[in-house]
Every structure is written in C-alpha cells, then in structure tokens.
Amino acid sequence: xxxxxxxxxxxxxxxxxxxxxxxxxxxxxxxxxxxxxxxxxxxxxxxxxxxxxxxxxxxxxxxxxxxxxxxxxxxxxxxxxxxxxxxxxxxxxxxxxxxxxxxxxxxxxxxxxxxxxxxxxxxxxxxxxxxxxxxxxxxxxxxxxxxxxxxxxxxxxxxxxxxx
Amino acid sequence: xxxxxxxxxxxxxxxxxxxxxxxxxxxxxxxxxxxxxxxxxxxxxxxxxxxxxxxxxxxxxxxxxxxxxxxxxxxxxxxxxxxxxxxxxxxxxxxxxxxxxxxxxxxxxxxxxxxxxxxxxxxxxxxxxxxxxxxxxxxxxxxxxxxxxxxxxxxxxxxxxxxxxxxxxxxxxxxxxxxxxxxxxxxxxxxxxxxxxxxxxxxxxxxxxxxxxxxxxxxxxx
Numbered sequence: 448x449x450x451x452x453x454x455x456x457x458x459x460x461x462x463x464x465x466x467x468x469x470x471x472x473x474x475x476x477x478x479x480x481x482x483x484x485x486x487x488x489x490x491x492x493x494x495x496x497x498x499x500x501x502x503x504x505x506x507x508x509x510x511x512x513x514x515x516x517x518x519x520x521x522x523x524x525x526x527x528x529x530x531x532x533x534x535x536x537x538x539x540x541x542x543x544x545x546x547x548x549x550x551x552x553x554x555x556x557x558x559x560x561x562x563x564x565x566x567x568x569x570x571x572x573x574x575x576x577x578x579x580x581x582x583x584x585x586x587x588x589x590x591x592x593x594x595x596x597x598x599x600x601x602x603x604x605x606x607x608x609x610x611x
Numbered sequence: 612x613x614x615x616x617x618x619x620x621x622x623x624x625x626x627x628x629x630x631x632x633x634x635x636x637x638x639x640x641x642x643x644x645x646x647x648x649x650x651x652x653x654x655x656x657x658x659x660x661x662x663x664x665x666x667x668x669x670x671x672x673x674x675x676x677x678x679x680x681x682x683x684x685x686x687x688x689x690x691x692x693x694x695x696x697x698x699x700x701x702x703x704x705x706x707x708x709x710x711x712x713x714x715x716x717x718x719x720x721x722x723x724x725x726x727x728x729x730x731x732x733x734x735x736x737x738x739x740x741x742x743x744x745x746x747x748x749x750x751x752x753x754x755x756x757x758x759x760x761x762x763x764x765x766x767x768x769x770x771x772x773x774x775x776x777x778x779x780x781x782x783x784x785x786x787x788x789x790x791x792x793x794x795x796x797x798x799x800x801x802x803x804x805x806x807x808x809x810x811x812x813x814x815x816x817x818x819x820x821x822x823x824x825x826x827x828x829x830x831x832x833x
Contacts, residue, residue, distance in 0.1 A: 571621040571829050573822065574659035576652065577787065578644035578666045579635055580628040581752060587790045588665055591818045592623045595826075 669726035692817025708780030711742035751788035770799035
C-alpha cells in the first residue's frame with residue numbers, strides 16, 4: 448500500500464477507534480489490545496472472546512474530573528462474576544453516550560475518556576528447564592531472569608488525541 | 612498523565628526435574644536427567660513458546676525437545692544455556708579475542724571442549740576463538756554448600772588460569788549454579804589483568820543469554 452493510502456487507513460482507523468476513546472498507534476500490540484477492548488464494548492452481551500484467547504485481563508479506566516470507573520475482565524471468570532458484568536454494562540453505556548455526545552464534547556467534555564490502561568496478560572511463555580532435581584537450583588535462576596526485565600510496549604494517550 | 616499500564620507480555624515458567632540426578636556431574640548424569648524430564652515436558656510442549664535447558668553442557672534435552680517439536684511441525688525455539696552463552700560470546704568478543712569457560716568438575720574440561728567444537732563445527736580450529744575450559748573442582752551443589760570463601764577462591768583461581776591463556780575477551784559461567792558469581796569473576800579478572808582490562812572482560816551468564824535469545828526468537832518468530 449502506498450504511504451498516502453497507508454496514512455488514510457491509519458487515520459480512518461484512528462477515527463474508528465476514537466469512537467471508543469482509544470487512539471490506535473498502528474502497532475500490532477496496541478491494535479490487538481484495541482480490538483479486544485472494542486469487542487467488549489461492541490459485542491456485548493455476546494461472548495467476548497474464546498476462553499483460549501491470550502487475553503486475560505482488561506483494565507479500562509475512564510476518569511473524568513472526579514469520577515473513575517475501572518473494569519477488570521478475566522476471560523475465564525468474566526461471566527461468573529456479576530461485579531465485572533455490571534462494570535462492563537456501565538462501561539458500555541458510558542461509551543455509547545460518549546459516542547453520541549462527541550459532537551457536543553465542548554459541552555459534555557466530562558465524558559471524555561482520560562486514560563486507557565490495558566493488560567493483555569502474557570502472550571509468550573518461556574519455559575526454563577532445570578534438569579537437575581534440586582529445587583533450590585531452579586529458585587536461584589529466577590532472580591537472573593527477573594533481572595533482565597525486558598520492558599514491553601507502553602501505551603500513552605491524551606484526551607486531545609481523540610479525533611472528532 | 613502517566614498510565615498504570617502493565618504490559619509484561621512474557622511469562623517465565625520454571626520446571627525442575629521431578630526425579631533423577633540431584634546434580635548433573637557428567638555426561639551420564641545429563642543423559643539420565645533427560646530421561647527423567649522428557650516425559651514430564653510433553654505437557655509443556657503445546658503451551659510454552661520457547662524452551663531453555665538450564666544445564667551447562669551439551670545436554671541431550673536440547674536436541675530431544677527440538678525433535679519432539681519437529682514431529683509436531685512446530686518451530687518453537689529451544690536452546691540450552693551452554694549453546695546460548697557460546698553464541699553470545701562469539702558475538703561480543705573483538706575479532707582478535709577468544710572466549711573461555713569457567714566450570715565445575717574436572718570432567719567438564721574435556722566434555723565442554725568437545726561440545727564447543729561440535730557446536731561450532733570447527734574441530735581443532737575452534738581454538739582460534741575458544742581459549743578452553745578451566746574448572747573449580749566443585750560440583751553444582753558444592754558451589755552453594757561449600758564455605759563461601761572456598762568457593763570464591765576456587766572460582767578466582769579458575770578464572771585467572773583461563774585469563775592467563777591470553778586474548779580472552781569473554782568468560783562464560785559454565786554452570787547454572789554459578790548464578791550471581793559475576794562479581795567473583797570480575798574481581799579475578801581485575802587482579803589478573805589490571806583494572807582497565809579486567810573491567811572490559813565480558814562475563815556471560817548462560818541463563819541470561821538464553822532467556823535473552825529466546826525472547827528475541829519468540830518475538831521475531833525465528
């Protein structure tokens with residue numbers, strides 16, 4: 448795809464995601480996160496995602512000036528926890544209103560999505576095998592691995608990044 | 612506004628052999644440990660994305676896991692801490708420098724020298740990049756059970772013997788039980804080569820080298 452076409456696609460996607468208060472930075476990680484989050488909002492009350500999905504926890508926080516709502520969703524336990532279900536319903540309503548009120552955001556700016564925090568859970572699993580049958584040897588490996596602490600992509604966005 | 616984002620995307624899980632040798636001290640122990648581990652690892656083959664065998668030897672689990680994954684037509688990466696540290700050493704040393712290994716029992720001197728030659732596929736020509744193996748005489752469990760002063764002294768002695776071979780740019784910690792012994796090796800390097808040269812020696816921990824390589828390999832789909 449040409450640069451212009453690619454740019455148009457990114458802008459189109461950003462408008463699409465902006466409906467839900469999320470900025471797409473067009474990276475695979477963020478795009479997947481965004482899709483997952485959009486599924487929660489759009490496809491509710493359909494089954495959100497298969498239990499085998501990598502997605503483990505989604506945390507979304509909408510924080511207008513004095514009000515904060517947090518949704519934590521675990522793919523395995525979501526439907527069993529009424530609290531999560533209610534929070535998701537409230538999130539659906541808030542985002543629906545946000546979408547409807549975007550044109551009037553100067554008047555209804557308090558519905559603005561302030562931050563989005565998403566934890567997809569781990570997507571990669573590395574198995575460290577100690578073939579010795581001495582458990583303490585394995586325990587000694589952990590600090591070494593933790594010391595590496597590879598940082599993953601961090602997502603940042605601001606209110607004014609949302610397209611009208 | 613800083614976000615409370617927590618996107619740690621890689622989980623490291625640990626497996627300890629449920630039975631078999633407490634401490635792998637030679638090639639027979641390594642083969643026996645593989646027999647004890649492999650049946651229990653079958654369950655992890657589908658769930659894990661990368662595998663690191665944390666025994667500093669040409670451990671048979673590495674090729675066995677590769678073969679098991681190949682049978683499933685899976686391209687998941689597998690490495691051992693020995694292979695990872697040798698590969699890393701070759702990349703970090705300068706063109707005129709060599710790398711060497713500080714290991715535990717005397718038996719590992721021949722075993723690891725052969726393993727390096729096999730891994731590099733260079734036979735006797737390996738000496739151009741490989742300075743050799745020096746050992747402490749302590750096995751993996753003794754590294755932790757023996758008095759700290761004795762361990763330090765033997766580690767430093769082995770390191771100095773290795774560095775005396777000349778042009779050594781990287782020292783591999785040749786045992787998973789040497790985790791955290793970088794400082795002892797560094798001290799020995801400074802005592803042997805002086806502050807400037809001693810501080811420039813690369814100390815390669817096979818566990819970290821292996822995890823680092825696997826992280827990249829899994830992310831890149833190598």
